[in-house]
Amino acid sequence: MAVSSHRILFVEDDKPVRDLVEEVLLDEGFAVDAVATIGAALALLAANNYDLVLTDGRLPDGTGYSVAHAASAKDIKVLVYTAYGLEFSNNERASYPVLAKPVRISELLLVIRHFLGTNLVPAKKPMSPSVGGAVIFDA
Secondary structure (H helix, E strand, C coil), X not given: CCCCCCEEEEECCCHHHHXXXXXXXXXXXXXXXXXXXXXXXXXXXXXXXXXXXXXXXXXCCEEHHHHHHHHHHCCCEEEEEECCHHHCCHHHHHHCCEXXXXXXXXXXXXXXXXXXXXXXXXXXXXXXEEECCCEECCC
C-alpha cells in the first residue's frame, strides 16, 4: 500500500459509489472522511483540516458547489465530479475543476495525486470500476 499523509473529504450521496471510492482511497493510503450530504460535509470542514475535497455536483440537500465554496474559503483544494455539469451556472463550472462521470477509478486517482502534488504509485492495478458507471478494465 502507498502511504500518504493527505486527508480527503469525499462527498457523495450514492452509497455504493461512496463506499467504493472510500475503500480505494483508503487502500491507496489516503486518510478519508466520506459523507452523503452538504450538512455533514460542512460540519467536518468546520472541525477538520483537509488537503482535498472531492464532491459530487448534485447532492440531496443542494449542490456540491456549496461544499466547494466552503472548502475554498479555507484554502482547501477542490475537485467536483458530476454527471450533470451543464445544470450548473457557467460561474460555478468555471470556479472549480470538474470531472465528468463516469470516471475510471485509475483516472480519478491520477487526478487526485496531481492535485495533491504526490508521486505515490498505485498500490495495485486491479480492474478499475468506473465511478457512476459500468466496470472498466485498465489496460
